[in-house]
Amino acid sequence: MTRRATPAFTRVLGRQPLGIVFSAPYAVFLLALFAYPLGLAVWISFHDYFFAAPGAQVSRPFVGLDNYVAVLSDPDVRRSFVNVAEFLVINVPLTVVLSLVLATALNTVVRARTFLRVSYYVPYVTASVALVAVWLFLFSKGGLVNSLLGPLAPSPSWLVNGALAMPVIALFVTWKQMGFFILLYLAALQSVPRDLYESAAVDGANRFRSFMNVTVPGVRPATTLVVILATITGANLFTEPYLLTNGGGPDGASASPVFVMYQKGIEQGNPDTASAIGVVLVVCVLLISLVNRRILERD
Amino acid sequence: MRTRRVWSTAALFVGALVFLFPFYYMVVGSLQKKPDTSILGALPLGGLTFENYTAIDSRVDLLRSLANSAIFTGGVLLGTVVFGVLAGYALARLHFRGRGTLFAVMLLVQIVPFQLLIIPIYVLVVRTYGLADSYLGMMAPFFINSTAVFVFRQFFVQLPEDLFSAAALDGAGEMRILWSVALPLVRPAILTALLLTFIGPWNEFLWPFLVTKDQSLQPLAVTLANYISNIAGRATNPYGAILAGAVVLAAPAVALFIAFQKRFTAAELSSGVKG
Numbered sequence: 338m339t340r341r342a343t344p345a346f347t348r349v350l351g352r353q354p355l356g357i358v359f360s361a362p363y364a365v366f367l368l369a370l371f372a373y374p375l376g377l378a379v380w381i382s383f384h385d386y387f388f389a390a391p392g393a394q395v396s397r398p399f400v401g402l403d404n405y406v407a408v409l410s411d412p413d414v415r416r417s418f419v420n421v422a423e424f425l426v427i428n429v430p431l432t433v434v435l436s437l438v439l440a441t442a443l444n445t446v447v448r449a450r451t452f453l454r455v456s457y458y459v460p461y462v463t464a465s466v467a468l469v470a471v472w473l474f475l476f477s478k479g480g481l482v483n484s485l486l487g488p489l490a491p492s493p494s495w496l497v498n499g500a501l502a503m504p505v506i507a508l509f510v511t512w513k514q515m516g517f518f519i520l521l522y523l524a525a526l527q528s529v530p531r532d533l534y535e536s537a538a539v540d541g542a543n544r545f546r547s548f549m550n551v552t553v554p555g556v557r558p559a560t561t562l563v564v565i566l567a568t569i570t571g572a573n574l575f576t577e578p579y580l581l582t583n584g585g586g587p588d589g590a591s592a593s594p595v596f597v598m599y600q601k602g603i604e605q606g607n608p609d610t611a612s613a614i615g616v617v618l619v620v621c622v623l624l625i626s627l628v629n630r631r632i633l634e635r636d
Numbered sequence: 637m638r639t640r641r642v643w644s645t646a647a648l649f650v651g652a653l654v655f656l657f658p659f660y661y662m663v664v665g666s667l668q669k670k671p672d673t674s675i676l677g678a679l680p681l682g683g684l685t686f687e688n689y690t691a692i693d694s695r696v697d698l699l700r701s702l703a704n705s706a707i708f709t710g711g712v713l714l715g716t717v718v719f720g721v722l723a724g725y726a727l728a729r730l731h732f733r734g735r736g737t738l739f740a741v742m743l744l745v746q747i748v749p750f751q752l753l754i755i756p757i758y759v760l761v762v763r764t765y766g767l768a769d770s771y772l773g774m775m776a777p778f779f780i781n782s783t784a785v786f787v788f789r790q791f792f793v794q795l796p797e798d799l800f801s802a803a804a805l806d807g808a809g810e811m812r813i814l815w816s817v818a819l820p821l822v823r824p825a826i827l828t829a830l831l832l833t834f835i836g837p838w839n840e841f842l843w844p845f846l847v848t849k850d851q852s853l854q855p856l857a858v859t860l861a862n863y864i865s866n867i868a869g870r871a872t873n874p875y876g877a878i879l880a881g882a883v884v885l886a887a888p889a890v891a892l893f894i895a896f897q898k899r900f901t902a903a904e905l906s907s908g909v910k911g
Contacts, residue, residue, distance in 0.1 A: 349733065355810045356730030360738055363723035366780045367741050374756035375748065381756060388763060439651065442644045449649075455897050456652035459659065462893040463886045464839035466857045470864065470882035471658040474665055474673075474875045481661070481673050512655065520900065565747075573751045576841045580861055595751045595842075602755045603846060615752040622749060 382612040404613040414614060416589050417597045418621075420503055424593070425571045425625075427507035432567045433560060436515055440522035441552055458516035465513065465576040472509055472581055496582050499590040506577045506591055514570055518563050525559035526552070561633045565626045572622045575599065594618050662886070666879035688876035689884075695877065696859040697852070698884060705838060705855035705885075708774050712837045713830055715779040721826065723780070724788025725814050729800065739789075745782040751842070753777070758846055769850040778837050784829040791825040792818060828899040831892065838889055856885045 350357060382404050389395045408414050443453060460468060475482050476495040483490035495501050529552060537547040553560075574593040578585045585592030594614055602611025665671065667684040692698060726732065727739055757777050767773030795818060803813045819826075841857045848854045854862070860881040893900070 351730075351732035351735070353730040353732055353810065356726040356732030356735065359722040359726035359730065360732075360735075362719040363780050363785060364734070364738055366719070367738075367745065367782075370757065370760075370777050370779070371745055371748075371753070372741065374753045374760060377756035377759065378752060381759070388759075439648070442648050445641065446645050446648060447641075448645060451897065453648050453652050454900075455894060456656050458897075458900060459890060459893065460655060462835050462839075462889050463659075464841070464857050464889065466839075466841050466861045466864075467662070467882035467886040468658065470860070470878045471662045471665070473864070474671070474879060475658065475661065477673070477875075479673050481675070481678060484674050515655075569747070569749050573749050575751065576861075580864055583865070595754075598751070598755065599842075599846075603758065608755050608759060611755045615755060619749060619752045626747075 378612045378615055381609055382616050384609060386609040386612070388606055388608065400609075404609045405617070408610050408613045408617065411610075413589060413592065414594070414597055417585075417592045417594045418617075420589075420591060421571060421574060421593050423503050424507045424510075424574065425568060427504055428511050428571055429564060429567045431507075431511050432515065432518055433563055435511070436518035436563065437522050437553070437556065437560070439515070440519045440526060441548060443519065444523060444526050457519055460513045461516035463513075466580065468509070468513060469577060469580045472505075476505060493587075497587050499587050502582045502587060502591040506574070506581060509577055509581065510570065510574070514567070518567070521559055521563055521566075522556060525556040529555035557633060561630055564629045564633065568622055568625050568629070572618055659886070659890075662879050662882055665875060666883045668876060671875040688880035692863070692877040692881045692884075696863050696881070698856070698881070700852060701854060701856040701859040702884070704771075704853055705857070707771055708840075708844065708855050709834060709837045711771060711775040712778045712781065713833055715775065716781045716784045716833050717826065717830060719780050720785045720829075721788050721819070722814075724785050725792050725818060727785070727789040728792030729818070730810070742782050742785055746786070750777070754842065754846065757843075762847060767847070769848050769853055771853070773847045774844050774853075774855070775837070777843060778840070781829075781833045781836060784833050787825065787829040787832070788822070791822045795821055824899070827896070831896055831899060834892065835889055856881070860885055 346354075383399060383401065384397045385400045385403075386397050387395075439457060443450070443457070446453060473496070474480055477483075478494040478497075480494075483494060491498055491501055495505050533551045533555065534547055537551050542550060573595060575595040578591045578593050578596045579599075582591040585596050595618075598611045598614045598618075601614070602608045661678060664678060664680050666688050667680065667686070668677070669683050669685045669687060671677075723738075727735060727742070761773045761776055762768040765773070765776075767776065799817060799821075800813060803817045808817070837855075839857060840855075841861055844855050845858045845861065848858065851859065860878070863881060864878055
């Protein structure tokens with residue numbers, strides 16, 4: 338091999354073909370475990386697909402939109418989408434407001450900064466399963482929360498109450514994910530120009546006014562990101578309905594689309610309808626993200 | 637101005653205690669002989685015992701589960717640090733055919749919810765590749781963390797160009813430049829990215845839950861969840877044992893996070909995210 342690459346060689350492979358070697362393992366990984374499954378998900382959702390013994394020759398006929406029709410007319414699936422909508426309505430605004438307010442406060446605080454930061458981040462780094470265990474204990478019928486509330490305790494109790502199960506899950510996820518969003522906002526706050534606050538102070542704006550007029554518009558790109566990421570987290574909801582409310586209970590009141598996907602696809606062996614749910618879910622997330630961007634980034 | 641700051645600090649402290657309380661209660665509950673859910677029961681007043689830890693250990697093999705979690709997490713860390721750093725370096729510094737596409741797909745991975753892919757990945761890993769009940773099957777979807785690749789790329793992009801041209805003038809090859817020039821400079825960034833990568837597989841529940849039916853291979857998050865949903869009803873002090881398991885599951889991630897909390901500052905991460 339000559340030391341100097343020929344022009345044709347460069348044209349096909351690029352100036353530093355070693356990059357292809359360096360990135361090959363990652364490219365193969367993305368192809369095998371992201372791109373191909375993504376295509377397969379869509380393919381499965383348009384076919385009569387079922388699990389078969391390895392090596393068995395089975396026909397999986399194209400069924401057009403049948404799986405989508407089945408999914409969209411299934412009351413359990415519809416219920417799960419309504420449930421996750423309820424989740425998002427509680428979780429997203431609460432997340433945006435609290436994490437921005439907390440990040441702003443953390444940004445100015447001088448004392449015990451490390452302790453405060455660690456306290457707010459630590460739920461984010463901890464396993465959902467471990468945290469669900471404590472919430473089960475806290476919100477059980479005879480749990481501490483009900484002991485504190487005394488006669489005000491709801492009946493039936495939180496996790497077995499159809500009207501309260503989803504709000505408790507939304508609250509749990511807000512608490513668990515808050516640290517990450519505070520971190521995002523703290524990063525965004527560093528790029529809000531200081532003199533904007535100074536001129537707001539000169540104009541006689543109080544703290545609330547300068548928060549609304551300088552901070553909120555200053556971190557708007559971060560807000561778009563927070564809303565989109567919180568929506569994706571909500572769309573991925575599984576562990577909490579599975580464990581905290583004992584399988585989407587009571588009576589499906591907290592079943593999430595991913596939980597229904599798991600039931601239909603794996604437990605009942607219908608990967609085709611489960612894939613259709615997945616595709617519908619992602620289309621919804623994309624639509625919500627686009628609408629968010631439109632609303633949040635317009636001038 | 638000063639009084640306002642005092643008020644906001646006080647409010648932050650109250651919020652912090654609310655955020656931390658479940659952790660405190662997890663530990664207290666795991667040490668109580670009988671679950672005491674009264675208000676005074678939240679104070680660690682006597683009757684504390686390690687019995688719950690032996691109880692959970694007799695129901696699920698704690699050490700085995702911890703070892704499985706460690707293998708699962710370790711494999712992902714290894715895959716990410718070896719192949720992720722190579723990919724991040726190539727994306728930042730080398731001009732090759734397909735770089736733009738690879739970069740675009742890497743960004744796309746961050747937006748598409750993993751849960752959409754569980755059905756086809758389950759079909760592929762379990763049915764096609766026959767990797768059910770294996771560490772490889774468990775690690776496969778997480779093997780190279782795309783967020784970490786992105787962070788690596790951002791850090792390599794920021795290194796001054798002169799450094800690389802100087803090394804190239806000295807006759808260093810690309811491999812040599814990566815190993816002796818670029819890597820030592822981004823070492824702190826790699827640590828940050830690895831910490832972020834760690835919490836993914838260590839805390840992951842859904843995927844290992846789907847792919848492992850064999851108890852002896854399940855990571856702790858899965859064995860604990862199975863204990864919560866199946867067996868707990870029959871134990872004498874189910875909450876005590878569950879909380880003891882929760883403490884064991886939470887402790888390594890929390891300890892690592894506290895030890896390296898400086899790496900989770902806004903400045904540290906924003907320097908990685910600004911391109």
